[in-house]
Amino acid sequence: MSQPRTLFEKIWDEHVVAHEPGAPAVLYIDLHLVHEVTSPQAFQGLRDRGIRVRRPDHTLATMDHSVPTTANRLQVISDEIAKKQVEQLRINCREFGVPLADLGQETQGIVHVIGPELGVTQPGFTVVCGDSHTSTHGAFGALAFGIGTTEVEHVLATQTLLQNKPRTAVVNFEGSPVKGVTAKDLILGLISQIGVGGGTGLVLEYTGEAIRALSMEGRMTVCNMSIEGGARAGMIAPDDKTFEFLAGRPKAPQGADWDAAVERWRQLPSDEGATYDETFSVDVASLEPMLTYGTNPGQGVGVSQPVPDPASLGDANEQASLRKALDYMELEAGKPLLGKPIDVVFIGSCTNSRISDLRAAAEILKGRKVADNVRAMVVPGSEKIKKQATEEGLPEIFKAAGAEWREAGCSMCIAMNGDQLTPGQYCVSTSNRNFEGRQGKGGRTFLASPLTAAASAVEGKVADARRYVS
Amino acid sequence: MATVKKFTGKVVPLNVRDVDTDQIIPARFLKTIDKLGLGKNLFNDWRYLESGEDNPDFILNQPRAEGATVLVAGDNFGCGSSREHAPWALMGWGLKAVVSTSFADIFKGNCLKNGLLPIVVDEATLEELFAAAEADHNLNVEIDLETQSIILPSGKSVEFPVDEFSKKCLLAGVDQLGYLQQQLPAVEAYEQRRGDLVNTL
Numbered sequence: 001m002s003q004p005r006t007l008f009e010k011i012w013d014e015h016v017v018a019h020e021p022g023a024p025a026v027l028y029i030d031l032h033l034v035h036e037v038t039s040p041q042a043f044q045g046l047r048d049r050g051i052r053v054r055r056p057d058h059t060l061a062t063m064d065h066s067v068p069t070t071a072n073r074l075q076v077i078s079d080e081i082a083k084k085q086v087e088q089l090r091i092n093c094r095e096f097g098v099p100l101a102d103l104g105q106e107t108q109g110i111v112h113v114i115g116p117e118l119g120v121t122q123p124g125f126t127v128v129c130g131d132s133h134t135s136t137h138g139a140f141g142a143l144a145f146g147i148g149t150t151e152v153e154h155v156l157a158t159q160t161l162l163q164n165k166p167r168t169a170v171v172n173f174e175g176s177p178v179k180g181v182t183a184k185d186l187i188l189g190l191i192s193q194i195g196v197g198g199g200t201g202l203v204l205e206y207t208g209e210a211i212r213a214l215s216m217e218g219r220m221t222v223c224n225m226s227i228e229g230g231a232r233a234g235m236i237a238p239d240d241k242t243f244e245f246l247a248g249r250p251k252a253p254q255g256a257d258w259d260a261a262v263e264r265w266r267q268l269p270s271d272e273g274a275t276y277d278e279t280f281s282v283d284v285a286s287l288e289p290m291l292t293y294g295t296n297p298g299q300g301v302g303v304s305q306p307v308p309d310p311a312s313l314g315d316a317n318e319q320a321s322l323r324k325a326l327d328y329m330e331l332e333a334g335k336p337l338l339g340k341p342i343d344v345v346f347i348g349s350c351t352n353s354r355i356s357d358l359r360a361a362a363e364i365l366k367g368r369k370v371a372d373n374v375r376a377m378v379v380p381g382s383e384k385i386k387k388q389a390t391e392e393g394l395p396e397i398f399k400a401a402g403a404e405w406r407e408a409g410c411s412m413c414i415a416m417n418g419d420q421l422t423p424g425q426y427c428v429s430t431s432n433r434n435f436e437g438r439q440g441k442g443g444r445t446f447l448a449s450p451l452t453a454a455a456s457a458v459e460g461k462v463a464d465a466r467r468y469v470s
Numbered sequence: 471m472a473t474v475k476k477f478t479g480k481v482v483p484l485n486v487r488d489v490d491t492d493q494i495i496p497a498r499f500l501k502t503i504d505k506l507g508l509g510k511n512l513f514n515d516w517r518y519l520e521s522g523e524d525n526p527d528f529i530l531n532q533p534r535a536e537g538a539t540v541l542v543a544g545d546n547f548g549c550g551s552s553r554e555h556a557p558w559a560l561m562g563w564g565l566k567a568v569v570s571t572s573f574a575d576i577f578k579g580n581c582l583k584n585g586l587l588p589i590v591v592d593e594a595t596l597e598e599l600f601a602a603a604e605a606d607h608n609l610n611v612e613i614d615l616e617t618q619s620i621i622l623p624s625g626k627s628v629e630f631p632v633d634e635f636s637k638k639c640l641l642a643g644v645d646q647l648g649y650l651q652q653q654l655p656a657v658e659a660y661e662q663r664r665g666d667l668v669n670t671l
Contacts, residue, residue, distance in 0.1 A: 017660045018653050023635045026653050028660055031668060038553065040503035049647075060670040066501050081501040088503050099670050120668055132552040132576060146552035148580035150645070158650040160657055164633060166575075196488050197546035200575060230549060232575050251668060261667075296488050296549070317544065321487050416497040423520075435492040435550060437515045 004271035007237050008168050008203045011143040011268070015126050017160055024162040030125040031137075032155045033111045034061035034098065036089040037416075038130030042153035043092040053096040055159045060120055061093050062101040064110045068418045069379055069406035074104050079418065096156070109382020109408045112136040112350040116220065117384055119249025123238040123265040128155060133350045133432065134233075135226040139219035140246070141238035141268050143203070146227060166203045166232045169278035173208035175285035180466035182360070183218030184352060184430065184449035186210060187225040188290035190282050192300035199231030202278065205270065206236050210284040216245040217354045224351045225432050228297035237269035289465045291337050292434045292447040294325035299434075301337070303452065303464050309333035328436055329444050330424075337446060337462045344427040345376040345403075345457040346439070347450055349413035352430035353381030355388050357450040362394045364454035364468045365401040371460025376403035377419070379411040403457065415440045428456040473643035474585045476614040479539035479566055482529060483603040487544030491551045491577065495559040508555055509562025530563070534607035539566040542599045546570075548577025548588075557586045567613055569620065571596050582636040583646065587613065589620060589630045598622060615640060 005013070012027075019025040032055075039061070046053065053059060066082040067073060077083040086103070093100040101107035101114055108114070112133055115121040127137040127144035130152040137144035147161065154161055173186055191198075204226055211219065219236050226234025243262050246252045253261040288302030299322070301307060310322040310333060326333060331340075347353070347361050361378060370376040378398045380386040386408055389395060395405040412419040413431035415438065421427055423442025430453050431438075434445035448456070451465035458468075499511040517528050524531040541560065547570040548556060557580050560568065567587035581588045591599075602623045603609045612621040615637060619627045632640075639646055 018656045022638070023649065024633070026650065026656070028657065028664075031670070037500050041505050041554075044503070057666070057669045057671045065497075079501070085501050085503055120670055122668065125667070130552055130554075132550065134552075146576055148552055148554035148576060148583065150554060150580065150583040154647055154650055157647060158654060158657060159661075160650055160653065162635070162646055162650065196549050197572060197574070200546070200572060227550075227576075230546065230574060251670065253667075296490065298488075317487055320485075321544075324486070414497045416500060433490075433492065433550065435490045437496055438492050441496070441515055 004273040006168055006270040006274040006276065007141060007205055007235055007268055008143060009274070011124055011126065012165060014124065024164045026160045027126060027163045029128050029155050029159055029161060030058060031115070031120055031127045032059045033115055033127065033129035033134070034059060034152070035065055035111045035129070035131060036063045036085050037065045038149050039092065039152055040085065040088050041149050042156055043096065045153040046096065046156055051157045053098055053156045056097040056099065058159060059098050059156070060101065060115070061089060061098050062108055062111050062114055063089055063103060065410045065414055066416050067103060067409045069409045069411045070418070071407065073407060082417065106383050109384065110350045110353060110410055112224065113353060113381035113385065116140065117249070117382055119246050119252030122246065122252065122261070123242060124268050128161065132227040133224050135231070136220050136224040136350055138223040138226065138233050138235035139216060140242055141235060141265065143233060143235065145233040167201055167277040169199070169202045169204050169280060170276040171204050171206050172279070172281040173206065173210035173284050174281055175283060176210060176213065177284050177287060178466065180289055180451060180469045181287050182449040182451060183214050183221040185287055185290040186282065186284060187222045188292065188297070188300045188447060189287045190280065191225065191229045191298050192290065193282065194229050194280060196228065196296045196298040197230045199226065199229035202231050204231045204234040205276070206234060211236055212239070215356060216241055217356045220354070221351055225297065228432055238265050289449060289452045291452065291462060292445070293329065293331055293337055294322065295328050295434060295436050297432065297434060297447060299325055300447070303338050303462065304336050306334050306336050307331055338464060340426065340462045342374060342428050342456055342461055343425040344421060345374055345453050346412040346427055346429040346431060347377065347453050348379030348381065348411050349431035350381065351432045352450050353379060353385065355385050357430065358385070358389050358394050361450045361454040362397045364451060364458065365403065366397045368401055368458045370402040370457045373460045374457050376457040377406060377412060378403050379406045380408050382408045412439050414438070428453045428462060471585055471643050471645050474587060474615055474640040476616065477539070477566060478610050478612045480537050481540045481542055481599065481603045481609040481611055482535045482538035483600050484529060484541060484543045485600050488546045488549055489543055490549050491553050491556040494548065494556040495553065500553060500555050505558045506562065508559035509564070512559040512563040539564060540569060540611055540613070541565050542569045542596065542603060544570065545572055547573050549574040552576045554580045557581045557584045561586050569596070569599060582640070585640060587615065589613065591620065591628055591630060595622065595628050598624070
């Protein structure tokens with residue numbers, strides 16, 4: 001009998017095209033997603049060398065990062081530099097024959113939202129993109145990771161990448177969450193435990209009953225933030241939920257091909273007895289709705305728990321780091337975030353902009369009002385989600401509550417498209433990064449779930465989502 | 471690509487851990503379609519005041535940073551996004567190496583593909599470098615990729631790890647795409663054997 005293998009090892013082994021001594025493995029890439037920000041220099045590299053895109057049929061481009069989320073964006077992109085970047089992607093896709101989900105098309109959206117939506121993200125695939133949140137696609141049992149622009153050029157030119165085999169870890173989410181604790185809280189809980197560098201060099205496989213119980217969208221939220229723990233990738237074994245999600249998607253296999261694919265996909269989960277280099281576990285039952293208080297995603301705490309005191313940390317470097325974070329955030333150690341007044345609520349991003357996220361927010365906002373002191377924005381992850389939400393009447397709920405309903409894109413997660421905080425503002429955000437200035441220079445971010453964000457919008461201060469769910 | 475071999479460089483310390491790529495180069499400067507010109511926005515929001523003037527408290531604005539080519543930084547440098555603009559900005563400012571106890575994976579890979587050396591040392595060595603850089607604002611270290619060593623002010627030589635393949639490419643001044651292109655016959659055979667599992671067109 002062959003050696004038991006993990007999900008990761010099965011995909012890795014299947015994709016090694018060549019592995020010569022003294023060089024990393026040549027890894028085949030099944031799906032290459034491209035966006036406007038990290039690709040222009042790569043296309044220029046191809047042009048300079050006179051190379052074509054080797055497999056346009058394994059490549060899909062969209063625009064999401066620098067595009068405005070305003071209603072008139074098809075007519076006006078007022079930022080001239082962003083406009084040029086967007087136009088450059090169109091030129092590059094035309095010149096190299098790469099399919100583009102352009103603004104105004106029904107397929108446009110955040111790159112990590114549209115991949116699964118179209119069914120181009122599939123179990124057992126290798127998926128890359130010049131974007132660290134490519135880890136999202138690991139929710140389907142794919143090996144998916146972010147790459148730099150030089151590597152984008154490598155994949156465009158050869159459909160392969162040079163990769164050293166990463167180490168692996170299993171992350172057991174043990175127990176069941178209480179109501180009001182969501183996928184976002186699970187992953188924020190893990191990262192607060194292992195820190196932003198805890199996963200460096202590792203591919204994480206998420207297991208446990210709390211993961212099995214999640215919807216595909218919840219699983220995407222968990223895998224999305226793998227990189228925030230420093231991990232190379234995060235993945236979840238495919239199961240019936242995965243297949244159900246993909247069935248009938250435009251680019252998913254059809255008919256007899258579908259049956260063959262499912263048969264193949266069922267072989268992917270880690271074999272019994274397969275081993276990992278490291279093991280982590282999270283006690284799900286003890287988790288509260290989580291928020292970050294600091295300036296990296298590892299600085300998180302339960303909503304009713306006190307912000308840690310630097311003096312309580314043993315290591316001088318850690319003390320200095322926490323002190324710097326609390327200074328930037330203007331927060332007092334020892335007090336909980338619960339009740340902290342806020343200025344903005346952002347519901348969106350590749351972490352939490354899918355239909356179930358919007359439904360969760362709408363459930364709380366329905367019949368309620370966003371507090372007077374708060375600007376609330378809801379930004380769907382894709383055109384398809386926008387359409388679906390509209391069919392379900394969600395925009396009316398958001399607008400009646402006093403929230404903005406915008407066009408699909410990365411929006412205020414990355415503050416390079418016009419949506420941004422002003423200096424000093426506090427924002428409860430469903431996005432993935434609370435780095436200094438991430439949502440706008442001088443802005444301060446509390447990362448949280450859509451439930452926590454919606455509840456906080458209503459109260460005008462950091463709120464406990466558990467009070468709003470029955 | 472220029473070859474990277476051996477050089478002596480002036481040290482500038484940045485004793486902060488978990489420096490993320492949003493600090494190295496904030497996202498709003500990623501709208502460019504070029505690689506050049508990013509050095510002026512390196513550490514932009516730490517480096518400039520609201521008025522646009524230099525922040526005198528930030529180390530890169532101090533005389534001691536002038537001409538520095540080796541950044542010594544706290545643990546887990548380069549965490550966060552995959553933006554290759556981070557090494558482009560560091561190099562655009564004039565840096566040739568970054569020394570830390572660890573680097574985020576994607577950032578480290580991006581550095582190696584651009585000839586910016588990510589040098590991993592142990593905690594004691596990092597502390598020694600921070601202390602020496604405080605004591606001497608003109609501190610120089612010698613870095614030799616061939617022998618994978620950094621020579622500290624004390625004269626002590628400390629080895630650092632580099633993967634064999636990246637080292638070979640950097641010493642020869644060749645990029646890695648050439649190697650992948652030589653593998654294309656194997657890639658074609660692989661594709662024929664495995665068949666097409668997706669079509670995005």
